[in-house]
Amino acid sequence: MGAGVVLLERDLCGSRSSGVNFGGVRRQGRPLSQLPLAQRAHRIWGQLPELLGTDGEYIRSGHFKIARSESDMASLERYRALSSDFDLGLELISAARLRTQCPWLGTRAVGGSLCLEDGQANPRLVSPAFALAAQRAGAQVLERHKVDEVAHDGAFCSWCARRMRRARSKCRRPCCSTARAPGPAPSPPSSARRRRCAAQPVMAVTEPVPHFMDWSLGVEGGGIYCRQVARGNLVLGGGTGLTLGRPRARRPRRHRHARGAGRRAAAHAAPCAHHPHLGRHRGLPARPRTGARPQPHHARPVPRLRLRGRGLPDRPRRRRGAGRTGARRAQRHAHRRLRHRTLRPPARTKHHHLSVPSPAIPT
Amino acid sequence: MRRPAWTVAAVLDTARLADQLAATPAMLSQPAVFAKGVYYVGWLRAHGVALHGGVRPLRVLGDEAQGRVTGVAWHDGDEERTLACDAVGFGYALRSETQLADLLGCRFDYAPMHRAHLPVRDAAGRASVEGVYLAGDGAGIMGADAAEWAGERAALALLADNGVAVDTARAAALERKLDRLAGFRRGLERAFPLPRDWAAHAPDDLVVCRCENVTAGTLRQTVAVNGADEMNRLKALSRVGMGRCQGRMCGVAAAEILAHATGQPLQQVGRLRGQAPIKPIPIGSCPPKGAS
Numbered sequence: 038m039g040a041g042v043v044l045l046e047r048d049l050c051g052s053r054s055s056g057v058n059f060g061g062v063r064r065q066g067r068p069l070s071q072l073p074l075a076q077r078a079h080r081i082w083g084q085l086p087e088l089l090g091t092d093g094e095y096i097r098s099g100h101f102k103i104a105r106s107e108s109d110m111a112s113l114e115r116y117r118a119l120s121s122d123f124d125l126g127l128e129l130i131s132a133a134r135l136r137t138q139c140p141w142l143g144t145r146a147v148g149g150s151l152c153l154e155d156g157q158a159n160p161r162l163v164s165p166a167f168a169l170a171a172q173r174a175g176a177q178v179l180e181r182h183k184v185d186e187v188a189h190d191g192a193f194c195s196w197c198a199r200r201m202r203r204a205r206s207k208c209r210r211p212c213c214s215t216a217r218a219p220g221p222a223p224s225p226p227s228s229a230r231r232r233r234c235a236a237q238p239v240m241a242v243t244e245p246v247p248h249f250m251d252w253s254l255g256v257e258g259g260g261i262y263c264r265q266v267a268r269g270n271l272v273l274g275g276g277t278g279l280t281l282g283r284p285r286a287r288r289p290r291r292h293r294h295a296r297g298a299g300r301r302a303a304a305h306a307a308p309c310a311h312h313p314h315l316g317r318h319r320g321l322p323a324r325p326r327t328g329a330r331p332q333p334h335h336a337r338p339v340p341r342l343r344l345r346g347r348g349l350p351d352r353p354r355r356r357r358g359a360g361r362t363g364a365r366r367a368q369r370h371a372h373r374r375l376r377h378r379t380l381r382p383p384a385r386t387k388h389h390h391l392s393v394p395s396p397a398i399p400t
Numbered sequence: 401m402r403r404p405a406w407t408v409a410a411v412l413d414t415a416r417l418a419d420q421l422a423a424t425p426a427m428l429s430q431p432a433v434f435a436k437g438v439y440y441v442g443w444l445r446a447h448g449v450a451l452h453g454g455v456r457p458l459r460v461l462g463d464e465a466q467g468r469v470t471g472v473a474w475h476d477g478d479e480e481r482t483l484a485c486d487a488v489g490f491g492y493a494l495r496s497e498t499q500l501a502d503l504l505g506c507r508f509d510y511a512p513m514h515r516a517h518l519p520v521r522d523a524a525g526r527a528s529v530e531g532v533y534l535a536g537d538g539a540g541i542m543g544a545d546a547a548e549w550a551g552e553r554a555a556l557a558l559l560a561d562n563g564v565a566v567d568t569a570r571a572a573a574l575e576r577k578l579d580r581l582a583g584f585r586r587g588l589e590r591a592f593p594l595p596r597d598w599a600a601h602a603p604d605d606l607v608v609c610r611c612e613n614v615t616a617g618t619l620r621q622t623v624a625v626n627g628a629d630e631m632n633r634l635k636a637l638s639r640v641g642m643g644r645c646q647g648r649m650c651g652v653a654a655a656e657i658l659a660h661a662t663g664q665p666l667q668q669v670g671r672l673r674g675q676a677p678i679k680p681i682p683i684g685s686c687p688p689k690g691a692s
Binding site for chain 1: 611626627630632633637643644680
């Protein structure tokens with residue numbers, strides 16, 4: 038007998054970050070601390086038809102990380118050695134072999150690392166399918182229920198959603214919040230002069246083009262990522278857009294697509310982009326707080342927040358020799374507040390630099 | 401006069417003559433436009449083009465091997481009829497291209513006459529977002545004359561809002577003209593109404609979204625299996641409106657089918673969110689690295 042679950046979703050399950058992301062499903066490149074979880078997820082992904090009744094277009098197409106320099110290649114080699122305990126089956130591919138296999142990649146790629154068992158899926162199908170499966174398994178899924186308040190009186194956890202303002206609901210179980218940035222909480226300092234804005238990955242989908250690529254592509258050190266789905270559409274992304282004010286996940290303001298290898302892959306078939314969107318960066322999940330009294334558990338990653346002062350550049354960076362500006366101070370303050378509210382992420386491992394934040398975390 | 405390279409086989413109209421007669425008083429508010437319409441119908445009759453009113457289009461007949469149209473079939477209220485032809489032009493009224501207003505964050509409301517969600521604007525064309533002014537068919541189908549007048553009125557509002565003295569009498573006159581035209585527009589909708597039972601009769605194998613090849617049956621199945629009750633959810637699950645046209649061609653039809661399949665009024669099913677770029681852009685046209 039499992040736990041009784043009530044799932045509250047402010048919108049529709051899978052309509053936000055879990056349904057609007059790149060759709061890469063990979064283990065390669067993840068920090069070692071994440072690999073046990075990623076391995077477990079990998080097994081679950083293999084059972085999607087049995088668990089969800091749909092494969093969500095999941096295929097183990099292979100994930101290829103491109104090295105653009107010898108140092109990138111060395112970094113990939115190092116990662117392979119460090120992750121050898123996890124049996125990822127990483128295979129380093131030389132420049133010569135790459136030229137034969139993917140001539141369209143151009144000459145800048147000096148090689149790369151292939152994880153044949155990693156793959157890709159369609160997040161807009163998978164995420165709602167998980168919600169439906171949960172419902173079939175007995176979970177109470179309440180969509181369009183924005184949670185305004187969560188409290189615990191010692192015996193019961195209660196929440197208050199906008200639609201249930203008069204009838205607070207209670208449950209005996211601890212609550213688990215999986216809200217993500219820019220979710221309903223936490224709020225940054227409520228100064229009228231500053232606005233919160235989150236940097237988010239920018240992606241696009243092209244019209245279908247003749248099939249030319251099996252692998253899901255990434256670049257060592259980050260940059261662009263690209264995959265081609267069975268219908269022929271390219272899904273590609275790279276760079277970040279800014280979310281201004283209210284969440285505008287589907288209203289990108291900036292597009293910096295199709296640079297480098299992505300541009301080359303795209304130019305291969307000269308398609309038209311018709312469907313760009315902003316996804317969500319996903320940081321490391323925060324660790325639940327332990328304590329005698331049940332608390333709401335926040336599974337939210339520490340959001341990558343930037344504060345933007347009026348008239349300041351989009352990306353306030355500390356200049357050499359410059360003192361701490363107000364914006365900088367506010368930014369630090371906000372991060373401190375957020376950390377206190379959302380709990381610290383796991384300590385960085387010394388290999389952390391090998392990973393790049395990517396929206397392609399399996400959901 | 402040179403003979404055209406083609407001849408019109410017939411004009412099939414879902415509206416009935418009774419609809420057009422009932423709408424005549426309202427349409428007489430714009431006598432010139434009304435006279436133009438009467439002239440066109442007269443021209444067709446004079447040139448022997450068959451006009452069929454009150455029809456229900458059933459299907460386009462075609463030769464699949466050759467990939468060409470061979471005719472059209474419709475129901476005239478009594479029986480099924482067919483007509484041989486080489487091409488078919490087809491449409492149910494017009495829809496507004498509201499994506500720009502959507503991306504600018506303007507508020508939308510359901511407009512019952514247009515059977516669509518349209519950006520909210522005041523009589524002068526001011527949208528809900530400060531500094532955004534709306535005019536023309538992108539804010540609601542009103543025709544070319546109204547687009548000119550609304551554009552002029554919005555320009556006057558923009559100037560006035562920026563402290564420039566404008567001719568207020570001219571602004572008031574434009575608003576009156578637009579108001580009168582709204583009456584004509586209602587008449588037009590009365591004369592050529594969208595068949596209200598269209599969604600109920602659309603066959604399952606009807607291709608609603610041509611970019612992504614999504615049929616009415618697929619949409620209905622998505623509603624039944626996944627419980628989709630909102631347009632963007634339907635899009636996410638079925639890919640309707642996700643293709644090259646981004647729902648400009650199929651969004652209205654899909655909304656009608658969704659509303660019918662879920663038993664909701666049309667305004668409840670929402671509208672497809674606008675996505676930039678509004679028209680497809682070739683990726684090669686992105687500025688190269690280093691360009692500002």
